[in-house]
Every structure is written in C-alpha cells, then in structure tokens.
Amino acid sequence: MEAIIQQFFNIEIMIKALPLVLKGLGVTLLICAVVIPLGALGGLFAAIASVSKNRAVRWTAIGFVDLFRAIPPLVLLIFIYAGLPFAGIQISPFVAVAVGFFLNNSAYFAEVFRAGILSVPKGQTEAARSTGMTQGQTLFWVTLPQAVRNVLPDLLSNVVEVVKLTSLASVVSLGEMLHAAGLVRSLTYNASPLVLAAGLYLVLLWPLIRLISRFERKIDT
C-alpha cells in the first residue's frame, strides 16, 4: 500500500510536476481549440457531401470518411510528421498534429452529422421545398438544425474522445499534457505525474460527460 502511494500518489512529486503539466494542459487546450472546430466543420461538409445527389461528390466524401476512419491516428500523425519531410515538406509538430487530427476528426464528425441528417424525415424537406426554398436554404434552416439536435450527445461524446486523443501528439514531441507528465515521470522515476494528468483530464471532461448524459435523458423522454 505504502509503495503504491509512493509510486502513484506522491503529492510532493505532483507539486513539482504541476507547472510543467499545466503548461502541457495549455498546449492540449490549444490543440483542441484548433482541431475540434475545424474537425466539426470538415465533418459537416463531408456529411453534406456524402448525402449529395451527385454521385462523384458522394463517393469522394464517403471515400474520405472511410479512409481516415480506417487509418490509426497514431500512424497518420507519424506519417505526416516524419513522412512529409521526405517529400520536401517541413512542418512543425503543431501543424502536423493539427492536420492529422483534422483529417481523423472530420471523418468521425462526418459520420455523426450524416446520421443526424438522415434522421430528419423526408417530409421536412418536402415542406420546405414546397414553399419555394432552395436546396441550400432547406439544408441550412430546416434539415441541419434538426440533425444537430438529434445527434447532440454523439457530437459531444466525439469531443470528449478528441480531447483524450490529443495525448497522441506526444509521439511527435509536442509538449501537450501527457507528454509533459511523461517527461517528469522519466526524470523522477515516479508515475505520480501521470496520475496528476489523468486527474486534470477528469476535471476537464467530467462536466462535459455529465452534460451528455443529461441530453441523452432528455432525448429519451
């Protein structure tokens, strides 16, 4: 018992690690702030394209989504960061992470938005079109508001996944929270910084997770 506390819940080491881990948290939040809106937007466009009547547009979108859902994000990150320089493209770890997560994230958001769009009854579109609204107006004012509402818990669940996924950025030496915690761990030979990071993830994500279950209950009833 003593050993576990010493090894995982060592307050002294946590306090020492705190400044670096908090700095890492800042980087994590920055990645999220870039990647989540971009991924959601990319996903929305991919979802709209994937229900298009135009076969070429539809299959391009479906191909994109399938491809980036199938590639493990870790491989994608390493490929972008370590592979692109061979093609003469030098990018910073942050840009590599942003691009990699954007591609991965868009694919996942696209599937959620697509499910939302398909959940809106056909009669809604017919009613809107019968009043002279264009396809674009119908999508924007009638279909999407209902689609987003129908899949809101899934969208937020996806956000939670993305926040945790950003820890993969450590493989390209981007100093996000888990990377910082791992650094302190290797200096102190003690796992407590990782527990600290996990605690911060919990503090960060718990309100969001509560919110999701509230929405889910509301939709059930």
Added chain:
Amino acid sequence: MASTYNEKGTPSSATLSVRALHKSFGVLPVLKGIDLHVQRSEMVFVLGPSGSGKSTMLRCCNLLEEPDSGAILIEGDKLTGPGVDLNKMRQRIGMVFQSFNLYPHLSALGNVTLALRRVLKMPREQAESEAIAALTKVGLSNRAGHFPSQLSGGQQQRVAIARALALKPTVMLFDEPTSALDPELVGDVLDVMRDVKEQGMTMLVVSHEMKFARDAADRVVFMDGGVIVEQGPPEQIFGAPTQERTRTFLSRFHG
C-alpha cells in the same frame, strides 16, 4: 384542339392545368395520362381508392414527384422545361401534407415566417405581421409562440395551412389533410378549408371526407388505376355516377 387552347397551350381561364401526365415508379405505371383543369376559385376534390394515383398526381403538381411526361401549368406558365425557376413557381403553389410536416424546431410563428423571410426576403417585422395575419385566418394567432409538439394535430394542420397561405399562393394543394387526425379534430381543419375557399382560393384536394366534398366542392374527380374515371359536380358524382367503378367505390362509403 386549337380552338380550346390559347397560345400557351392551356384552356385560357384555367389556374392549374395538368396535361397528359404520365408517371411510373419503376415498371409500375401510376399515372396513365391525366388531364385536369382547375379554374380560378374552384375547389376540386379528388376521390379514389388507395393506389389510384391521386396523391402522386397531386405531388406532381408542384414537382415533389417528377412526371415522366406531360405538363403542369400555373396560369399558363409551365412548371417544367428549360429556363423555369422551379423555386419561384413553387411560391405560387401552396401545399398541405397529410402528416403536417411542421418544422419541430420552430414555433408556429417561426414555421410561417421562415419562407417569408428566406424566400421572399421580407424584413423580420413585416414577415411576423404577415404570419400573424395568416395565423389569425386559421384561428391560431394566440398560439403563435407554441411549438408543434405543444399543439394538437388539428392545430398543427391549421398552422401548416397558415404557412402555405402566408405566401399568397395562386393555388393550394391538399394531400389528405385530415387523414392523420383524430375524428373530433377534423371539423376545425375542414372549417378552415371552407374559409380559405370562401376567400377565393383555388384548391385541389385529395381527401376521403365525402360529406365535406358533397357540401363544399365545386367539382369531384374520381380516379382509379391511374386515370380519371369520371368527374362532375358533387350532386352528379354522389347522386348519379355513370361509371360502374365509381358506384362500387362510393357504395363502400354509403355502407
């Protein structure tokens, strides 16, 4: 032909013309040549067994279903063909659906103002006052802030009528407007339809409300198997139908 059709190819006074309309779903022919002309301020009722093609015919009138051949004309203007702005044409054709199809994320007022603001580009205040006027016509101005889920089926359908009415269409299409309603709510919707007619609206109605058809319709059309079997004033169709198919169909309603 030349003597009965003007240069636009329609009987000169018809508000809505359906000409030689054909439509198949796959190999199944649903409409086998429909010709129907609805005059200004006329209420035409379309009766027929299910599968007779009456709803498909109605949905072809604003191109929710694409006809295989034939033409739809509103006041002589074609709905199909090159250079036709379908969205512009649809503003002239109001449609009321069996399942109401109100937008659940918008209030009654929002349902009526949406097209006024986005299609007609009215400023908010003007759209809202037009919408309140339309809701008043269907007796629901006091429900403007309610969402569809807070309204009864009959109220929802009246909001849907207001939504179509607000665009001041030339003709209104009703696709079984009371079929999804509880019997005690049907009367309110029919009353509103009678008011709309009295204000001079041109209406094409697909419905099973025989009694209402007998009372309010100017003309009754009986469809079966994708063709118009017979048509005439309600007293004739209900009182002395000339076709065997019409008699068979009506006898089931007389019991």
